[in-house]
Amino acid sequence: MYTIPILKIVSAASPNGSNLFDSVNLDTLLSFINIALLVKPLLLKHCSIYDPVPPLVLPNNVRQFIHASLDMEEKTVDDLWETFREEIWELEFDVDDLTETLGTRYIPLFLKHGPSNDIAFYNFSPPTRTCLDPGCDQEVSQYPLVSRPRELREQLHVPVTVFTNSFGAVTGHSISLYCRSEYP
Incomplete structure (x- = not known):
């Protein structure tokens, strides 16, 4: 493995x-x-x-x-x-x-x-860790004319129960991330 x-x-x-x-x-x-x-x-x-x-x-x-x-x-x-x-x-x-x-x-x-x-054994996260709004880019501090997608922050998780074929019901977390620039 x-x-x-x-x-x-x-x-x-x-x-x-x-x-x-x-x-x-x-x-x-x-x-x-x-x-x-x-x-x-x-x-x-x-x-x-x-x-x-x-x-x-x-x-x-x-x-x-x-x-x-x-x-x-x-x-x-x-x-x-x-x-x-x-x-x-x-x-x-x-x-x-x-x-x-x-x-x-x-x-x-x-x-x-x-x-x-x-x-938790299972963690469900968003499929991306950056803001999807193209207008929400941030400047790269070392290169002022270069920008990149803004990272999502402020992780929040909610306990969930995951029902699996292999292990039955198991605890998990549903994770959300937040864009402070997009939604202050």
Whole structure:
């Protein structure tokens, strides 16, 4: 399904002079990567579409969710994210395939620890993250004569129930984004 270079995993044995594998076995590492991939669409909402780099640190709710789900120290969550964030960010995958493949194993964690951390297994977002009005472009600060579509902001989500063939009824979020320029 996805690959992370084995050298990266081996090099994780000594980030910052400590051995990450003293507190994390390979199964837990793979669970961390799988959960990070499942919440990646949520993480994308915290990043600009014009600056496609992973966040340096996980949002607190995601960090707490992984901490509770995998029963690991918060520092270990931070260290794993610091070590593998670039690889996780670069992995290309189909969200539906990933959900179908990993759902049976991880839905119980999302149902148990997700609500208290404002995280759902299913997230329904608008098909675009920029304003559709061509007159709503914004100037690029580095290039005053260049403009680009304005990013939608002010994420709001509403809890929903998703009825699935594979997993039955599961919690989800319906996400909306707002254009402050268009509707002040």
